[in-house]
Amino acid sequence: MALSRVRGMLAAAAVVLLSVSACSTGPADGSTGGETAAGSSDAFPVTIEHAFGETVIEEQPERVATVSWVNDDVALSLGVVPVGMPAVEWGGNDNKSTPWKDAKLEELGAPLGSEKAPKLYSEADGIAFDEIAALTPDVILAAYSGLTQEDYDTLSKIAPVVAYPELAYGTDWQDSTMMIGEALGKTEEAKKLVAETEQTIDAKASEYPQLAGKSFIYGNLEPAKGDGVNVYTMNDNRPKFLTSIGMKQADVVTEGTSDSGEFFIPWSAEKANELESDIFVTWVPDAKTKQQVIEDPLLSQIPAVENDALVADSDNTLTLSISAASPLSLPWALDEFLPMLGEAADAAEAANAK
Known part of the structure; x- marks a missing residue:
């Protein structure tokens, strides 16, 4: 089966990827709600370098949107419920989600189908620019993605974009976590999350x-x-x-x-x-x-x-x-x-x- 990596995890698909105290970023309908962890507003403004240049985030984001895979997982791991994130078109469950997303959304008080749940948009035909724009996000997370220059430019007209550092779909989960942590004012939480996840991997692997x-x-x-x-x-x-x-x-x-x-x-x-x-x-x-x-x-x-x-x-x-x-x-x-x-x-x- 020929694989196309830019078609993302459909190469993964064609073949084809901590608990923190919470406060709200707001659900998809714009009302108050959605449990997310408080970060540090003192860190802002922050400048994040990536493959398309630099992105400056002036204030701590309150409304977070994501594209591609991984980025929403990282936000949720840091206690932030996005206002919008992609539906899982391949490898997902009946909710267009995954078991790990569902469990974390439940923990954060924003299960899919509830008022506080993120808006899901399809990326089967590409990035859902209009649906993302309608959510009026403060930041768009794409640290792990296959954005083109055109995609980046279009998204940047909506909100500051955190793009991948070098290679499309080539960002390690550790780097994605640190970039997103910085963008959300949660650098220390991100460091802790990386360390705890690596410890979990080591502990589980030691059983084999x-x-x-x-x-x-x-x-x-x-x-x-x-x-x-x-x-x-x-x-x-x-x-x-x-x-x-x-x-x-x-x-x-x-x-x-x-x-x-x-x-x-x-x-x-x-x-x-x-x-x-x-x-x-x-x-x-x-x-x-x-x-x-x-x-x-x-x-x-x-x-x-x-x-x-x-x-x-x-x-x-x-x-x-x-x-x-x-x-x-x-x-x-x-x-x-x-x-x-x-x-x-x-x-x-x-x-x-x-």
Whole structure:
């Protein structure tokens, strides 16, 4: 399956990512409400540098809108309920949301469907400029996004925009958290959130010691296609996630992409046997596709597939939680994903012991 990273987590999708005291930013209808954590107005004005220049935020924002993934998760993690945020079109639930967003909105007293809930707008056809403008936000968060210059210029006519620092869809969740924390007057809270999330990752990963040092390839496999392999580079959140739990990217990928600005590289299925790693992780559209990979005459030659160390994830929400990684999604992802990885690591160890 060919992936397009700028189509966001539809590459994650096509394959495709603390409790603080509260006060209000205001719900989508403009009335008073929505529980958010108080920040420090003394920090303002602040100047945030990003790929399109600098954004000056004169006063602490009271009405926050977000685009893309991750940004709303970070705001919620910091106790701020946006007045508007994107509907989750891929990997979401019946609420056009995710389990981690729903839980945090409930905690903050702004569950979807309530008067204090954020307005959800669709980004299926691009940024919802008109709907965002109608919410009269004080700031628009896009620290993790694929904004073009034109998008940025249009949004900037509505409110100050916090864009990504360098690479579209390439911002680490830690950097997104710190940028958004600064924009909201919550720098100290953001530092604490990053530290606590990293501690959670370390603690959960320690329950699976067999993962430490295991080599991995995170890719996308399509049976019965000569070009049915894509391999993610370290620019993508998925390999970053696996390294954060103590695994290491396979040399065959790292050596070929060390200076690459790409999120993934195509790999001929004819060379599948060269994809040497302890564990291979892939998204699949359904459970039966895993068996098709195992039976495919070319993909079955991937060493990890031969060793029964293939992790085939058919849960779109789980894929989203890692590819659009955030301080909200990662704790949820760990509980779901680590058991699958641990089983694959056990299989790899068993194969190596033969």
